[in-house]
Amino acid sequence: MTMLRLASTLLLSTALLTPAQAWAQDAAQSAAPDAAPAIAQGAPAQTAEEAATATAPDSAAPQEEATEISIPGGEIVVTGNRDRNIQRAAPQVVSILGAAEIARTGEGNIAGALGRVTGLSVVGNGYVYVRGLGDRYSLALLNGSPLPSPEPLKRVVPLDLFPASIIASSLVQKSYSVNYPGEFGGGVINLTTRSTPDEPFISIGGGISVDTETTNQLGYTFYGSSTDWTGFDNGQRDLTGALQSFFASGARLSSGTVDSAEVAKGIVNTRNGLTQRIPNMPPNFTGTLSAGKTFDLGGATLGVIATAGYNNKWTTRDALTQTSVDSDLADLQSDFRRVTTDNRIVVNGMLGLGLEFGRNKIRWTNLYIRDSLKHTRVSLGQRNQTTVDYQQQDTAWYERQLIDTQIVAELKPFDGVSVDLRGGYANSQREAPYELSFEYVRTNVASDPLGQYFVNNLDGNAGRATVSFSDLNEDLWSGGADISYKIIPTVTATVGYAYTDTRRTSSRRDFQFRAVDLPDGVNLFRPDYLLSNAVIEAFNINLIDTNEGNPAFLATLRNHAGYGKIDAQLTDTLQLDAGVRYETAKLVVSPIAVFADGLTGASPTSLNNNYWLPAATLTWQFRDDMQLRVNASKTIARPQFRELIYQFYFDPDTNRQYRGNPNLVDSRLTNAEARYEWYFARDQRLSLSGFFKRIDNPIESFVALESDNFITSFANAPTADLYGAEFEAQKYIELDSMGGDFWAARRIAVVANYTYTKSKLKVKEGDQTSYFQAASSRALDYFRNGSPLTGQSEHIANVQLGLEDTDGLSQQTLLLSYASKRVTSRGLLNTGQPDIFADPGFRLDFVARQGFKLFAKELELKFEARNLTGRKNIEYQQLGDKRVEVNSFDVGRTLALSASLKF
Numbered sequence: 001m002t003m004l005r006l007a008s009t010l011l012l013s014t015a016l017l018t019p020a021q022a023w024a025q026d027a028a029q030s031a032a033p034d035a036a037p038a039i040a041q042g043a044p045a046q047t048a049e050e051a052a053t054a055t056a057p058d059s060a061a062p063q064e065e066a067t068e069i070s071i072p073g074g075e076i077v078v079t080g081n082r083d084r085n086i087q088r089a090a091p092q093v094v095s096i097l098g099a100a101e102i103a104r105t106g107e108g109n110i111a112g113a114l115g116r117v118t119g120l121s122v123v124g125n126g127y128v129y130v131r132g133l134g135d136r137y138s139l140a141l142l143n144g145s146p147l148p149s150p151e152p153l154k155r156v157v158p159l160d161l162f163p164a165s166i167i168a169s170s171l172v173q174k175s176y177s178v179n180y181p182g183e184f185g186g187g188v189i190n191l192t193t194r195s196t197p198d199e200p201f202i203s204i205g206g207g208i209s210v211d212t213e214t215t216n217q218l219g220y221t222f223y224g225s226s227t228d229w230t231g232f233d234n235g236q237r238d239l240t241g242a243l244q245s246f247f248a249s250g251a252r253l254s255s256g257t258v259d260s261a262e263v264a265k266g267i268v269n270t271r272n273g274l275t276q277r278i279p280n281m282p283p284n285f286t287g288t289l290s291a292g293k294t295f296d297l298g299g300a301t302l303g304v305i306a307t308a309g310y311n312n313k314w315t316t317r318d319a320l321t322q323t324s325v326d327s328d329l330a331d332l333q334s335d336f337r338r339v340t341t342d343n344r345i346v347v348n349g350m351l352g353l354g355l356e357f358g359r360n361k362i363r364w365t366n367l368y369i370r371d372s373l374k375h376t377r378v379s380l381g382q383r384n385q386t387t388v389d390y391q392q393q394d395t396a397w398y399e400r401q402l403i404d405t406q407i408v409a410e411l412k413p414f415d416g417v418s419v420d421l422r423g424g425y426a427n428s429q430r431e432a433p434y435e436l437s438f439e440y441v442r443t444n445v446a447s448d449p450l451g452q453y454f455v456n457n458l459d460g461n462a463g464r465a466t467v468s469f470s471d472l473n474e475d476l477w478s479g480g481a482d483i484s485y486k487i488i489p490t491v492t493a494t495v496g497y498a499y500t501d502t503r504r505t506s507s508r509r510d511f512q513f514r515a516v517d518l519p520d521g522v523n524l525f526r527p528d529y530l531l532s533n534a535v536i537e538a539f540n541i542n543l544i545d546t547n548e549g550n551p552a553f554l555a556t557l558r559n560h561a562g563y564g565k566i567d568a569q570l571t572d573t574l575q576l577d578a579g580v581r582y583e584t585a586k587l588v589v590s591p592i593a594v595f596a597d598g599l600t601g602a603s604p605t606s607l608n609n610n611y612w613l614p615a616a617t618l619t620w621q622f623r624d625d626m627q628l629r630v631n632a633s634k635t636i637a638r639p640q641f642r643e644l645i646y647q648f649y650f651d652p653d654t655n656r657q658y659r660g661n662p663n664l665v666d667s668r669l670t671n672a673e674a675r676y677e678w679y680f681a682r683d684q685r686l687s688l689s690g691f692f693k694r695i696d697n698p699i700e701s702f703v704a705l706e707s708d709n710f711i712t713s714f715a716n717a718p719t720a721d722l723y724g725a726e727f728e729a730q731k732y733i734e735l736d737s738m739g740g741d742f743w744a745a746r747r748i749a750v751v752a753n754y755t756y757t758k759s760k761l762k763v764k765e766g767d768q769t770s771y772f773q774a775a776s777s778r779a780l781d782y783f784r785n786g787s788p789l790t791g792q793s794e795h796i797a798n799v800q801l802g803l804e805d806t807d808g809l810s811q812q813t814l815l816l817s818y819a820s821k822r823v824t825s826r827g828l829l830n831t832g833q834p835d836i837f838a839d840p841g842f843r844l845d846f847v848a849r850q851g852f853k854l855f856a857k858e859l860e861l862k863f864e865a866r867n868l869t870g871r872k873n874i875e876y877q878q879l880g881d882k883r884v885e886v887n888s889f890d891v892g893r894t895l896a897l898s899a900s901l902k903f
Contacts, residue, residue, distance in 0.1 A: 085679065085683075085685075086171075087677075087685070088627070088677065088679055088685075091177070091567055091575060091577035091617055091619065092173050092174075092175045092177050092577065092617055092629075092631070093173065093174045093175040093617075093629060093631065093673060093675050093689065094171055094172065094173045094174070095117050095118055095171070095172040095174075095728075096169065096170075096171055096172075097113060097114065097116075097117055097169060097170040097171075097172070098168075098169045099168055099169060101113070101116075102164050102167065102169070102170070103849065104749075104800065104802065104811060104813055104847070104849075105800075105813075105815060105847065106813075106845075106847035106849070106862060106864050107164055108163065108164055108286070108311070109126065109159070109160045109161070109162055109163055109164055110159050110160075110162045110163075110164055110167045110170060110191060111126035111127075111128060111158070111159035111160040111162070112160070112164075113164055113170070114128050114159065114170060114172070114189065115128075115798075115817065116798050116800065116815065116817070117170075117172055117753075117798075118726050118727075118728045118753035118754075118755060118798075119131045119174065119186075119187075119726050119753075119755040119757075119796065120172065120796075121793060121796050121819050121840075122159075122160075123135070123791055123822075123838075126158035126159045126160025126161065127154075127156065127158055127159070128140075128159055128189060129186065129791055129792075130172070130174065130185075130186030130187040130189075131174065131186045131187070131691065131722070131724060131726075131755065131757055132186075132722065132724070132755075132757035132759060132789065132791065132792030132793055132794075132796075132822075133185050133186035133693075133722065133789065133791070133792065134789070134790055134791040134792075135154065135156050135791075136155075136156070136185070136637055136640060136699065137185025137186045137637055138156060138185065138186055138187065138188075138189065139156075139180070139181060139183055139184055139185075139187070139188040139189065140156060140157050140159060140188075140189045140191070141188060141189070141190045141191065142190075142191050142192075142193065142367070142404060142406070143190075143191070143192055143193060143363075143365055143406055143408060143422075144190060144408065144422055145404075145406050145422060145424040145426075145478050146181070146426075146476060146478050146500055147402070147404065147426055147428075147476070148402070148426050148427065148428040148474040148475070148476040148502065148504075149428060149474065150371075150400040150401065150402060150428040150429060150430040150472065150474070151400075151430065151472075152430065152470065152472055152506055152508075152642060152649060153640070153642050153649065153651060153658060154640060155502075155557075155640045155641055156640075157402070157428070159189070159191075161346075161369050161371055161400070161402060162191060162369070163309050163311070163346065163348050163369075165288050165290070165307060165309055166193055166194060166307050166309070166348060166350045166367070167191050167192065167193060167194075168192050168193060168194045168195060169191075169192045170189060170190065170191050170192070171189075171190045171192070172187055172188070172189050172190075173187055173188050173190070174186070174187040174673070174691075175615075175617055175629070175631035175633070175671070175673050176613075176615045176631070176633035176635050176671060177565070177577065177579070177615055177617070177633075178563040178564075178565050178579040178580060178581035178613065178614075178615050179482065179494070179496055179563060179565065179579075179581075181498070181500075181559070181561070181583075182561070182581060182583045182611055182613045182635055182636050183635070183636055183637055183638060184633075184635040185635060185637050185667075185669055185693075185695075193350060193352060193365050193367065194305055194307065194350070194352065195303070195305070195352065195354060195363065196292065196294060196301075196302075196303020196304065196305055196352065196353075196354035196356075196363075197292035197293065197294060197303060197305055198294065199294070200292060200293040200294065201290075201291065201292055201293075201902055201903065202290075202291045202902070202903040203288075203289070203290050203291070203900055203901065203902040203903065204287075204288070204289050204900065204901055204903075205287065205288045205289075205860075205898060205899060205900030205901065206285070206286065206287045206288070206898065206899065206900075207285065207286045207287075207862070207896060207897060207898025207899070208283050208284065208285050208286075208896070208897060208898070209283060209284045209285075209286075209313075209864070209894055209895060209896035209897070210283045210284070210894070210895055210896075211866075211892045211893060211894040211895070212870075212892040212893045212894075213316060213318075213890055213891065213892030214281050214314055214315055214316040214341075214892065215281055215282070215283050215284075215314070216280045216281060217280070217281055217316060218277065218278065218279055218280075218281070218316075219277075219278045219281040219314065219316040219339075219341040220275055220276065220277060220278065220316075220339065220340075220341045220376040220377070220378055221275075221276050221278055221341060221343065221374065221376050222271070222272060222273070222274060222275055222276060222374075222376055222395045223270065223271045223272075223274070223276070224236065224237070224271060224272065224374060224397060225237065225271065228343070228345075228372075228374055228397075229312065229345065230345065230347070231345035231346070231347045231370050231371075231372040231399075232370070232372070233397065233399070236271055237272070237397060237433045237434055238433075239433070239469075240265070240266040240267065242262050242263045242265060242266065243263060243266075243267070246258060246263045247509075247594075249596070250594065250595050250596030250597075251595070251596060252545065252548055252595055252597070253511075253543060253544055253545040253548075254544070254545065254548060260542040260543040260544070261536055261537065261540060261541060261542050261543070263543050264513060264531070264536050264541060264542065264543040265533045265536055265537075266533065267434070267467055267531065268436065268465075268467070268527055268528055268530075268531035268532075269528055269532075270528045272395055272397075272434050272436060273395065273436055273438075273526075273527035273528040273531070274526065274527065274528045275376060275378060275393055275395065278341075281314050281316060281341075282314060283314075284311075284312060284313040284314060284896075285311075285312055286309070286310065286311040286312070286898070287309065287310045287311075288307070288308070288309045288310075288900070289307070289308045289309075290305070290306065290307040290308070291305070291306055292304060292305035292306070299357060300355060300356065300357035301355070301356045301357075302353070302354070302355050303352075303353070303354040303355075303356075304351075304352070304353055304354075305350075305351075305352045305354075306349070306350065306351045306352070307348075307349065307350045308348070308349045308350075309346070309347070309348045309349075310345075310346070310347055311344075311345070311346040312343070312344075312345050313343070313344045313345075313346075314341065314342070314343050314344075315341070315342045315344070316339065316340065316341045316342075317338075317339070317340045317341075317342075317873075317889045318337070318338075318339050318889050318890060319337070319338045319339075319340065319873075319887055319888065319889040320336075320337060320338075320885040320887075320888050320889065321334075321336050321337075321338055321381075321885070321886065321887050322334060322335050322336070322884045322885050322886065323710060323884065323886070324833075324877065324884045325705055325828060325831065326831065326833075327828075327831040327832040327833055328879060328880075328882060329833070329834075329877060329878075329879050329882040329883070329884050330882060331385055332382075332385070332884065333383070333384070333385055334381065334382065334383035334384070335381045335382050335383075336379045336380065336381030336382075336383070336390075336392070337379065337380050337381055338377055338378070338379040338392075339377065339378050339379070340375070340376070340377040341375075341376045341377075342373055342374065342375050342376075343373070343374040344371070344372070344373050344374075345371075345372045345373075345374075346369070346370070346371050346372075347369075347370045348367075348368060348369045348370070349367075349368045350365070350366065350367050350368070351365075351366045352364070352365045352366070353365075358412075359412040360409070360410065360411045360412060361409070361410045362407065362408070362409045362410075363407065363408045363409075363410075364405075364406075364407045365404075365405070365406050365407075365408075366404070366405045367402070367403070367404040367405075368401075368402070368403055368404075369401070369402045370399070370400070370401045370402075371399075371400040371401070372397070372398065372399050372400070373396075373397070373398040373400075374396075374397055375394070375395065375396040375397070375398065376394070376395050377392070377393070377394040377395075378391075378392070378393055379391070379392040379393075379394075380392075388441055388442070388443055389441070389442045389453070390439055390440070390441055390442075391439070391440045391441075391442070391453050392437065392438065392439045392440075393436075393437070393438045393439075393527065394435075394436065394437045394438075395434075395435075395436045396432060396434070396435040396436070397432065397433065397434065398430065398431075398432045399429070399430065399431045399432070400428070400429070400430050401427075401428065401429045401430075402426065402427070402428050403426065403427045403428075404424065404425075404426040404427075405424065405425055405426075406422065406423065406424030406425075406426075406478075407422070407423055407424070408420070408421070408422045409421040409422075416485060416486035417483070417484070417485050417486075418482075418483075418484045419481070419482070419483050419484075420481065420482040420483075420484075421480075421481050422478075422479065422480050422481075423478065423479040423480075424476075424477070424478045424479070425475070425476070425477055425478075426475075426476045426478075427473070427474065427475050427476070428472075428473075428474045428476075429471075429472060429473050429474075430470075430471070430472040431470070431471050431472070432468070432469070432470045432471075433469055434467060434469070435467065435468040435469070435470070436465075436466070436467050436527070437464070437465070437466045437467075438455075438464070438465050438527050439455075439460075439463060439464040439465075440453035440454060440455055440463055441453065441454065441455070441456070441462055441463055442454070452524055453524070454520075454523040454524050455518065455523045455530065456517075456518060456523050457514075457515055457516055457517065457518065458512075458513050458514050458515045458518070458541070459514065460512070463523065464512070465512070465513040465527070465530070465531060466510065466511065466512045466513070466546070467510075467511050467513075468508060468509065468510045468511070468650075469507075469508070469509045470506075470507065470508040470509075471505075471506070471507050471508075472504065472505070472506045472507075473504070473505050473506075474502065474503065474504040474505075475502070475503045475504075476500065476501070476502045476503075477499075477500070477501045478498075478499065478500045478501075479498070479499050480496060480497060480498035480499065481496060481497055482494055482495075482496040483495055483496070490568060490569040490570075491566060491567070491568045491569070492566065492567045492568075493564070493565070493566050494564065494565050494566075494567070494579075495562075495563070495564045496562070496563050496564075497560075497561065497562050497563075498559075498560075498561045498563075499559065499560055499561075500557070500558070500559045501556075501557075501558050501559075502555075502556065502557040502558075503554070503555075503556050504554070504555040504556075504641055505552070505553075505554050505555075505592070506552065506553055506555070506641070506642070507551055507552035507553075507592070507594065508547065508551055508552070508649065509545070509547065509551050510545070510546045510547040510551075511543050511544065511545055511546065512543070512544050512546050513531060513541055513542070513543060514541070514542045514543070514544055515539055515540065515541045515542070516540075518539055519539075522535065522539065547647075547648065548595070548601070549601035549602070549647070550591050550600060550601040550602045550645065550646070550647045551594055551647075552591065552592040552594050553589055553590060553591050553592055553641075553642075553645050553647070554589070554590050554591075554592050555587075555588070555589045555590075555641035555644075556586075556587070556588050557585060557586070557587045557588075557638075557641075558585065558586050559583065559584070559585045560583070560584050560585075561581055561582065561583040561584070562581070562582050563579055563580065563581035563582070564579055564580065565577065565578060565579025565580075566578060566579065573620055573621045573622060574618065574619070574620055574621075575618070575619040575621070576616065576617070576618050576619075577616070577617045577619075578614075578615070578616035578617070579614070579615060579616075580612060580613065580614045580615075581611075581612075581613040581614075581615075582610070582611070582612055582613075583610070583611050583613060584609075584610045585607075585608075585609060585610075585638070586606070586607070586608045587606070587607040587608075587638060587639075587644075588604060588605070588606045588607075589604065589605045589606075589641055589644040589645055589662075590604040590605075591603075591604070591645070602645065602646055602647070602662070603662070605644045605645070605662040607638065607639070607644075607665070607666065609666055611634075611636055612634075613633070613634050613635060613636070614633065614634060615631070615632070615633035615634075616631070616632055616633070617629055617630070617631040618630045618631075625678060625679050625680055626676070626677065626678050626679075627676075627677050628674070628675070628676050628677070629673075629674065629675045629677070630673070630674050631671070631672070631673045631674075631675075632671065632672050632673075633670075633671045634668070634669065634670055634671070635668075635669045635671060636666050636667065636668055636669065637666065637667040637669065637695075637698075637699070638666050638667075639664040639665075639666070639699055639714070642658070642660055643660045643661065643664055643699070643714045644660055644661070644662050644664055645660040645662070646659060646660055646661065646662055646772050646773070647659060647660060648711075656710065656712050656825070657709060657710065657711055657712065658711070658712045658713065659711050659712075659713045660713065660714065660772075661713055661714050661715055661770075661771055661772050662772050663715075663770035663771060663772050664699055664714060664715070664716060665697055665716055666697065667695055667696065667697045667698050667699055667716070668695070668696045668697065669693055669694070669695050669696075670693065670694040671691070671692075671693050672691065672692045672693075673689060673690070673691040673692075674689060674690055674691075675687060675688070675689035675690075675726075676688045676689070681732075683730070683732065684730055684731050684732055685728070685729070685730050686728070686729045686730075687726070687727070687728045687729075688725070688726070688727050688728075689725065689726045690723075690724070690725045690726075691723065691724055691725075691726070692721070692722070692723040693721070693722040693723070694719065694720075694721055695719065695720045695721075695722065696718075696719055697716040697717070697718070697719075698716065698717050698719070698720045698761070698789065699714055699715070699716055699717075700714065700715065700716075700717045700720075700761065700783060700789070700790055700826075701713065701714055701790055701825060701826060702714075702715060702782045702783065702826045702829060703825055703826050703827065703828055703829075704828070704830075705828055710828075712825060713771070715769045715770065715771050715782050715783075716769055716770070717761050717762075717763060717769065717779065717782075717783045718761075718762060718763055718764075718767040718769070718779055719761075719762045720759060720760065720761050720762060720789055721759065721760055721762065722757065722758070722759040722789065722792070723757075723758055723759075724755060724756045724757035724758055725755070725756050726753070726754070726755045726756075727752075727753060727754045727755075728752070728753040728754075729750070729751070729752050729753070730749075730750070730751045730752075731749075731750045731751075732747045732748065732749055732750075733747055733748040733750070734747045735747055735748065745805050745806045745807040745808075746803060746804065746805050746806070746810075747803075747804060747806060748801070748802070748803055749800065749801070749802040749803075749804055749813070750799075750800070750801055750802075751798075751799070751800040752797075752798065752799045752800070753797065753798050754795070754796070754797045754798075755795070755796040755797070756794065756795060757792055757793065757794060757796070758788075758794060759788045759789040759792045760785075760786050760787070760788065761783050761784065761785060761786065761787045761788075761789070762785065762786075763779050763780055763783045763784065763785040764780075764785060765780065767779035767780070769782055769783075781829065781830070782829060783829070784829065787823070787826075787835065788822075788823055789823070790822075790823050790824065790825070790826075791822055791823065791824070792822055792823070793819040793820045793821065793822040793840070794820045794822075795818065795819070795820040796818070796819050796820075797816075797817070797818045797819075798815070798816070798817050798818075799814075799815070799816040799817075800813055800814070800815050800816075801813070801814045801816075802814070808851055809849060809850065809851030809860060810849070810850055810851065811847070811848065811849045811850075812846075812847075812848045813846070813847045813848070814844065814845070814846055815844070815845040815846070815847065816842065816843070816844050816845075817842070817843045817845075818840075818841065818842050818843070819840040819841070820839075820840075821837045821838065821839040821840075822837065822838055822840075823835045823836065823837055824836050824837065824838045824875060824886075825886075827877060833877065833879075834877050834878060834879050835877070836875065836876070836877050836886050837875070837876060837877070837878075838873075838874065838875045839874040839875075839876070840871075841871050841874070842869060842871060843867055843869065843871050844867070844868040844869050845864070845865065845866045845867065845868065846863075846864070846865040846868065847862070847863070847864050847865075848862065848863045848864075849861070849862045850862075854901065857901055857902060857903055858901070858902040859899065859900070859901050859902075860899065860900045860901075860902075861897075861898070861899050862896075862897070862898045862899070862900075863895075863896070863897055864894070864895070864896040864897075864898075865893070865894070865895055865896075866893065866894040866895075866896070867891055867892065867893050867894060868893060870890070870891070870892065870893055871891060872888065872889065872890050872891055873887070873888060873889050873890075873891055874888050875887040875888055876888060
């Protein structure tokens with residue numbers, strides 16, 4: 001076989017930021033932006049919005065009127081020329097990513113923009129890690145309400161689902177307060193959608209992007225259906241009649257009563273089994289449309305805003321993937337070169353209604369996101385420490401969908417009393433029909449050095465063909481209420497209640513095609529011919545179920561919480577925000593009987609726990625421009641649903657097989673933090689903080705070798721400590737002294753942050769853990785003492801250096817990011833292998849935004865150049881001079897150009 005042209009790229013969304021958002025922040029003549037970064041659950045959107053306006057780097061001069069920022073548990077009144085700065089005024093440690101900051105990064109999805117925030121890093125497909133803690137320790141909310149996840153292995157939602165064009169702002173709170181859910185490890189990320197506009201607008205935009213490793217290079221795909229480009233299948237992937245009847249019958253293939261050959265017919269065809277080469281991959285493109293208007297109803301104001309977006313992106317990765325079972329990594333267990341082409345289509349829409357009457361506000365937000373991935377992979381290499389060549393082919397279609405509707409009421413019925421009510425329903429789905437995988441083999445013999453690839457018996461040793469069907473559906477109902485009462489002018493008390501009800505059903509059916517002694521010639525057929533109806537019937541090709549033990553489960557999590565807190569201005573310089581939360585949660589994961597005999601192969605797992613979770617933050621404003629915060633709290637982290645099921649699951653993104661552990665228990669965290677803040681000028685600041693976390697029973701992954709397969713599973717380590725420090729600075733340098741009209745309104749913007757984090761597992765002789773059906777409960781058999789937590793980078797740094805115009809939209813920004821290596825998975829502990837590391841390293845981007853007047857309309861042009869240094873994706877094991885490339889590939893550079901016009 002001739003050498004493949006192997007290419008790859010980093011997944012990078014380039015969805016266009018709508019000009020309604022960008023111009024509202026950047027143009028001095030525009031109205032106030034529609035950002036509404038809620039400080040906490042139930043925070044009134046408008047007052048927080050007013051504060052966000054003043055904190056934006058492009059804001060006009062300080063306002064002379066008094067501004068009130070309402071926060072559950074407290075009230076802060078800022079008068080005169082003092083900055084209305086949320087980060088300064090909030091009673092907790094928060095970071096605000098407003099519309100202006102999001103636009104400056106130029107990122108197409110909110111996960112990319114959040115990666116620029118102090119202490120945050122983005123791992124995998126949009127999972128945000130806070131202070132080095134994994135995604136299980138991060139909490140994501142939308143307008144203060146929880147979100148379901150469309151991912152089988154996660155209960156947290158990947159934030160790359162959310163295009164930046166529909167998010168007005170993001171608040172990141174790193175110190176716990178009791179009005180948030182108790183599952184608060186590293187922090188909470190509260191996304192706020194765009195609110196009602198101050199003036200009517202219509203905006204339309206579009207963009208195109210290319211990258212050096214995909215565009216105009218060789219890639220792969222398969223036909224699928226004629227409507228795949230829309231992100232929706234036209235019905236070609238519906239189950240065949242024989243499959244529908246088989247699933248409905250509840251029969252087992254292993255019973256011998258099912259005609260498995262008949263069931264196998266029609267599964268593989270030219271549409272899903274024939275891989276096609278694309279010599280010149282197309283560019284990526286995106287489009288957005290948004291509109292808004294406000295109506296005067298006489299005594300009330302009704303605002304309406306709607307957005308729609310479409311993004312089509314191609315990514316080709318040329319990855320070197322290797323494994324080793326040796327303690328010294330001397331020999332490779334497998335060694336493959338894998339070329340993967342993904343076509344990702346994201347369709348989104350949002351409709352928001354806002355009603356304001358007097359001091360009261362009601363907001364109804366409806367959000368729809370559909371994220372489809374067309375996945376094609378071709379691999380060539382060796383496995384099982386042999387010289388036999390294996391050629392593998394995989395095709396799949398993944399549909400992820402999120403529907404969210406929520407209503408929030410912010411009421412002030414009496415002086416000194418505020419009532420915040422919220423309710424929401426969200427549904428997430430993931431469907432993956434016809435995940436096909438084929439493996440052909442070629443024995444390297446001297447008499448036939450080239451040979452041909454064949455499938456022989458389809459037994460997994462001399463060829464293999466498999467198909468999987470998976471489906472996930474999750475419903476999440478949520479509600480809550482906060483009542484705040486100003487006892488005296490300096491003390492406000494808040495009581496609240498929150499409720500969530502999550503219900504997830506997940507199923508995965510895995511099948512393998514089997515045959516005996518296929519004749520020469522037939523075993524050379526390409527997949528759609530090999531498993532055609534005629535060949536299946538002629539050579540008695542059967543289907544076996546490789547996952548009859550536990551193919552489906554139902555998971556529920558019901559949570560009730562009550563909390564109380566006070567926000568007290570103890571003296572002119574001391575503020576205390578303190579409270580306690582009582583939270584009950586019942587988590588149940590139960591196998592679903594999909595077979596008529598009622599057997600499930602596993603028992604239900606249940607966690608039913610109650611917690612008292614206190615939190616307190618003391619702020620000392622020892623100078624007008626300086627303050628010191630000290631925070632202490634207790635929080636928890638629960639196992640994810642699939643982690644509690646003793647069931648195999650293959651993750652194509654990481655190319656790893658997982659299995660859960662029903663014996664997992666909740667983790668408990670003790671948190672402490674101190675932070676110094678200096679607001680030395682308007683919109684300019686410097687902060688330095690230190691933090692410490694003690695985690696009891698942290699859930700960590702480990703790797704075991706079973707039947708020549710690497711299995712990743714989970715167990716509770718005894719304890720872990722995490723500590724570190726953060727530095728953040730924002731500085732503007734005015735250039736008017738340089739003379740000339742060009743420099744009169746221009747300035748240099750410097751935004752920098754750095755986070756140092758150190759974590760250690762603490763395991764000693766005598767410590768116990770519990771792994772389902774394992775002979776050993778000795779913790780040292782699963783974890784190494786002193787190992788860092790999975791996913792934690794010791795160093796994270798971001799620098800933004802830009803030139804911008806304060807009188808209009810003109811920005812040119814260099815963005816540098818760095819993350820040191822982090823553990824992604826454990827090595828085989830029983831052999832003494834080193835852990836598997838990813839090394840994100842340095843990345844340099846450039847974003848330029850320029851506003852123009854076109855026929856009295858507002859036009860924005862944006863140019864992006866990403867990964868200018870060509871940083872690779874690197875994931876490896878290393879011991880001395882021996883190195884195993886687990887998943888390493890070139891990413892390439894990306895160039896994008898977009899335009900948006902506001903009417």
